[in-house]
Amino acid sequence: MEEIILASASPRRSELLTQIGIRFRVEKSHGDEIITKTAPGEIVEELALQKAAEVAQRFDAGIILGADTIVWAEGKVLGKPKDRQDAKEMLLLLQNRAHSVFTGVTLIRKRPGEKEIIRTFHRETRVHVHSMSEEEIESYLDTGDPFDKAGSYGIQGPFAAYVDGIEGDYLTVVGLPVSAVYQELRALESGR
C-alpha cells in the first residue's frame, strides 16, 4: 500500500477514511481557493484539484487526496456562514424543499520515475429538508452545530431531525464520497 496523504483539515473527512480502515496522514493546503467555474460540479472539482495539487508538490511518492464540498440551493452556492444571521438565512432557504450537495475529489498518484496520475470526479446528492419553524431554526442555531459547515448544517448531527430523505450517497453530504474514493484508490494501487 502506498502512503495516502489527505490534503484536508476537515475532521469529518479524517473520520470517514478511518471508518473504512484507510491509514493516512494529513497535510493541509494553504493556498487561496480560486473559482473560475460556475456549474457546482465543476466548482468542487476545481477546488479539490487545487488542494491536492498544492500538497502534491511537497511529496515525491504517495497518493494525495483533495476534496471540497458545497451546498447548492436555488441556484446559489452556500458556503460556511459568516455569522448567526447568515446561517439563519441559509436555513430559511433550505427548509421545506430539496437541495443538492456536491463533493469533488482529486486523487494524485506519484511514484518516483513515473508520470503522475490525476483522477478528479464529483458526486451529487439530493437532500430533502422538512419545514422548520422559526423556533426550530433558532434552537438549531443555539446548538452551535451550523457554524463550521457549508450550508449551515451537518446531516450527521441534530439537524437529522429535519432530513426527510436523500437520493445518492450519504457520505457525499458529510464531506467525502467514501465508496467512490475506496474504489478509485483500489484502481490506482492496482495500476488500472
Add this chain to the structure above:
Amino acid sequence: MEEIILASASPRRSELLTQIGIRFRVEKSHGDEIITKTAPGEIVEELALQKAAEVAQRFDAGIILGADTIVWAEGKVLGKPKDRQDAKEMLLLLQNRAHSVFTGVTLIRKRPGEKEIIRTFHRETRVHVHSMSEEEIESYLDTGDPFDKAGSYGIQGPFAAYVDGIEGDYLTVVGLPVSAVYQELRALESGR
C-alpha cells in the same frame, strides 16, 4: 414534554435519539416476536407494535417508542446472522445489487384518564451495494462488525466503502427514521 420511553435495547437507536436532542429512558421488551405478516413493511410494523405495546403495559403515562428493522433482499428477510457462514451468505446475496431496508415504528401515548393513542408507520430505503470480492467479504467479516446486525452489515461502519448510494432516509438503514419520529412526537405532544 412527556417522558419518552424507548422500548429497544439497540445502542444505535439510543444514539440516534440522543443525536437530535431527545431525552428518554430505555425499557426493553422481553416478549417473543411473533410474525404473522409476509410483506416487509407489515412485518416491521407488527414487530414495532408488539415491542411498544408490551412495554406500554408497565406505564400509566408517557410516550412509548418501539421499532424494528429488517433487510429485504431478493424476496427474503435477512435478520441477524447465526454465524460467520450465515453472514457470508448474506453478504454474497447483497453485493453488486440493490436491496431494501425497512424500519417500523410504533408510538403509544398514554395519559391518565385519556384514551391511549397509537401511531404505527414504516419507512423503506433502497441501498445500492457495490460488487465485493471474496477477499473483501472475508476482510469485512474479520472486523466483527456484521454479527449483531440485520443483513450482516452496518451502513455506518467499514461497510460504507461498499455503499454506492441510497434512496430514502439514511437513518432508517441505521435503525430509526429519526426525522419521521421527531415529527410524530411533535404532533403527539401538541395533540394533533
